[in-house]
Amino acid sequence: MIKITDIKTFPVRVENGNQLVIKVETNEKGIYGWGASGLSGRELAVVGAVKHYAHFLTGKDPRKIGALWQEMYRSQYFEGGRVLTAAISAIDIALHDIKGKLLEVPVYELLGGKQRDHIECFASLKFESKEELITKAQKLKEAGFSAIRLYEASEGSAPYVARESIANLTEWLPALRKEMGNAMTIGMDYHHRLTIPETVSFINRMPLGTLDFLEEPIRDENPQVYQELRKMIQVPLAIGEEFASKWQFWPYLKDNITQYARIDVCNVGGLTEAMKVVALAETNYIDVMPHNPLGPICTAATIHMLAASANVAWLEEINTPVEWCGTNSEKFYPVQPVIEGACYKIPDGPGLGVEFNEELASQSEFKIKEVPHLSKKDGSFTNW
Structure with a gap:
């Protein structure tokens, strides 16, 4: 039976901004999935959440996407919130990529x-x-x-x-x-x-x-x-x-x-x-x-x-x-x-139709980048 063997995180600088890419690996040769978090500017917080989820997802069947979503969302007393759902998002997208590749269909066929x-x-x-x-x-x-x-x-x-x-x-x-x-x-x-x-x-x-x-x-x-x-x-x-x-x-x-x-x-x-x-x-x-x-x-x-x-x-x-x-x-x-x-x-093509350069990302230095902290004329802060 196919199982999740590891979930890797790659916080990287691409162009002028940071991204957090994740890779869900399986025991099936050549079958893995790519996902990404959208919580820009707080990538390391999401890395921590992904590590928590990887702890209990390893060994699970990646095809059970809906069940794994529910387990991730409900596996803590303090459910939800942007950091946790950004981590869930990345993993969920990668699971769809895996299932599409397994069935040899584009992800939209699963939807x-x-x-x-x-x-x-x-x-x-x-x-x-x-x-x-x-x-x-x-x-x-x-x-x-x-x-x-x-x-x-x-x-x-x-x-x-x-x-x-x-x-x-x-x-x-x-x-x-x-x-x-x-x-x-x-x-x-x-x-x-x-x-x-x-x-x-x-x-x-x-x-x-x-x-x-x-x-x-x-x-x-x-x-x-x-x-x-x-x-x-x-x-x-x-x-x-x-x-x-x-x-x-x-x-x-x-x-x-x-x-x-x-x-x-x-x-x-x-x-x-x-x-x-x-x-x-x-x-x-x-x-x-x-x-x-x-x-x-x-x-x-x-x-x-x-x-x-x-x-x-x-x-x-x-x-x-x-x-x-x-x-x-x-x-x-x-x-x-x-x-x-x-x-x-x-x-x-099968899956998402995206490939990520894992080797390049592993060699790249991640630097925290803050979005502008806008202030008004009186010195108080406003939204960017």
Whole structure:
């Protein structure tokens, strides 16, 4: 009988950020699975959680994915939380990779089968000025993207002043809409840096139709507060990239607080939990628009999830003509999904369709990287 023999962790620096990749090994020759955690910036905390799970998963049958998910989630009194579910996510994705390889089918065949031939992406666009914003957006349009998601570059070198940001963006975004035309979908990610009155002010200062969605203007711990904000603005909301379970998603889905579910398969609990969130979203006619900011394993797992899902908007993509493009990623991931224009084709090989350079990762030095710690003019801290 096939058994799990080891779970290895590889915290590594890829391009300009850190990633945590895991490998689940088995006693079946040539059969192993790759997974990844999405809890960026706290990779070592997840390494510790994975080691706890490896202690009792070793010797178990990796094909029993649902049962192992339940055992991992319920194997401690203090269940859940972002660190634990990030570890569960990585292991769960790797188990799907293993089972797909064993059965010689793509992972989406384990999730219900293929419903589409390709996945359309929205492009992330980071900017600091009006000129940069419009220039990059034009380049993305020329590359074939029909949806873009904007976010301000805030690296912590100067105080962050929300009102100054609002003043700039309420001038720049209508100009961008005029340049892009009505066919382009334009969203804005405010990275939960605003308050409720600031959010309302931001939206009210622009012509209706400037934005097609607004992503996480405020923090998401309190769904009742978000419900009140939902009543004050007309722009659709995109929320959920920080959610670590179907239970965290539930109030936002059942009350239609969000209009796009920003599932992160590497944080929410892997493919097992992600597919349940997709189904919950479908009951309220909410499309999923997955969070995908880190690396090829997350991209591949998300492609398989979306291939088997009905209610799909776009997949986030950072590997574009204006964002992260480099050779470092290719060295770590010799086999990975390749975007064609603004789309990913659905793969047909067994498992996830990703390979990781374990030898290179073992030789690489891991250095902790902190995201910017933004502060206001008075010295108090705000969200990055």
